Amino acid sequence: MAAGCGSSDERVATCAGAVGEAADVKDAFLGGKGLAAGVGSAVDPKTGLPTRVVHAASGITLVLVPAGEFFMGVERGEGLEARHRRVVKRPFYMGATEVTVGQFRRFVDATGYVTDAESGRAPEEDDKVRGAFVTPNDRVHQREWDDRASWRNPFPRVSGFELREDHPVSQVSWNDAVAFCRHFRLELPTEAQWEYAYRAGAATAYPWGDDGAAGAPFMNGGDESMARRFPRESAAYAYDDGHATHAPAGAFRPNAWGLFDMAGNVEEWTSHDSYLQRVADGLDERAPAPTTNSRVLRGSAWFSSPEGSEPWRRYGMRPTSRRDFIGFRVVVKVDAR
Ligand SMILES: [Ca+2]
Numbered sequence: 001m002a003a004g005c006g007s008s009d010e011r012v013a014t015c016a017g018a019v020g021e022a023a024d025v026k027d028a029f030l031g032g033k034g035l036a037a038g039v040g041s042a043v044d045p046k047t048g049l050p051t052r053v054v055h056a057a058s059g060i061t062l063v064l065v066p067a068g069e070f071f072m073g074v075e076r077g078e079g080l081e082a083r084h085r086r087v088v089k090r091p092f093y094m095g096a097t098e099v100t101v102g103q104f105r106r107f108v109d110a111t112g113y114v115t116d117a118e119s120g121r122a123p124e125e126d127d128k129v130r131g132a133f134v135t136p137n138d139r140v141h142q143r144e145w146d147d148r149a150s151w152r153n154p155f156p157r158v159s160g161f162e163l164r165e166d167h168p169v170s171q172v173s174w175n176d177a178v179a180f181c182r183h184f185r186l187e188l189p190t191e192a193q194w195e196y197a198y199r200a201g202a203a204t205a206y207p208w209g210d211d212g213a214a215g216a217p218f219m220n221g222g223d224e225s226m227a228r229r230f231p232r233e234s235a236a237y238a239y240d241d242g243h244a245t246h247a248p249a250g251a252f253r254p255n256a257w258g259l260f261d262m263a264g265n266v267e268e269w270t271s272h273d274s275y276l277q278r279v280a281d282g283l284d285e286r287a288p289a290p291t292t293n294s295r296v297l298r299g300s301a302w303f304s305s306p307e308g309s310e311p312w313r314r315y316g317m318r319p320t321s322r323r324d325f326i327g328f329r330v331v332v333k334v335d336a337r
């Protein structure tokens with residue numbers, strides 16, 4: 001619409017009409033999704049959509065991720081992680097942060113939803129019904145089952161931990177994340193959407209360049225604060241980010257597209273229904289039907305290092321799994337052009 005606008009009176013009139021039409025489409029789209037333009041939002045010239053929106057019912061702020069293409073995976077990788085071109089056909093909105101405890105509480109308050117960890121309806125293992133695997137008080141990497149654990153109490157054995165409303169929600173299964181999304185008419189990102197958004201246009205090994213260590217300011221990881229709190233651990237890297245376990249969402253530097261905590265804090269469920277399959281046609285459609293009882297997690301966690309937070313890393317867990325290092329963020333598809 002911008003090309004040629006203003007070069008004659010007639011064209012100005014045409015362009016004004018186009019602007020009005022785009023605004024109507026934009027408003028209808030946003031309203032239909034329960035979104036409103038966020039404070040300080042700009043307008044994306046390609047779509048006419050605000051670059052920053054708020055989903056009123058959940059309180060989630062989302063940022064506009066442009067359409068485009070990228071190379072997914074890693075050059076030296078094989079099979080599922082092998083480097084391949086990927087097209088993201090449409091822009092989408094993605095949660096600026098992981099879903100927080102407070103946002104998840106809105107869902108629970110509205111629906112009375114009981115998570116897998118609380119109900120035990122989806123056992124993790126035969127003798128592990130209610131609860132979740134948790135971090136012991138003195139170490140991180142040998143988790144123990146605890147039937148008290150849930151999103152309300154993610155670290156029942158870690159003294160001194162105090163849950164905050166702006167912490168990322170954790171101890172939520174894939175089933176719980178999907179229930180949250182269904183209620184609010186949001187979605188989990190596909191693997192392609194997640195990796196594309198994490199890379200944020202960078203063609204380097206990491207979103208912040210080729211030096212993994214330079215990512216420390218972007219993430220809450222397994223730093224010296226973690227090592228001090230858990231005496232049987234050593235820091236995964238030489239840095240003090242000030243947070244021994246979870247950090248409040250959005251506490252570190254965002255990536256180039258305004259997304260926080262893509263590396264670190266909690267790993268994030270994707271919509272990908274199968275760990276084994278990926279869409280092979282180069283497009284960003286949703287994953288094929290489930291073929292395994294496994295779901296894909298993306299991103300790294302509060303015990304990870306920036307070097308270990310490569311964009312291509314993917315992990316498989318059962319849809320019933322819950323951990324204190326697993327959460328999620330949401331996306332909204334953009335249908336308006
Ligand atoms: Ca930390």
Ligand SMILES: [Ca+2]
Nearest residue numbers: 261262264266
């Ligand atoms: Ca994360």
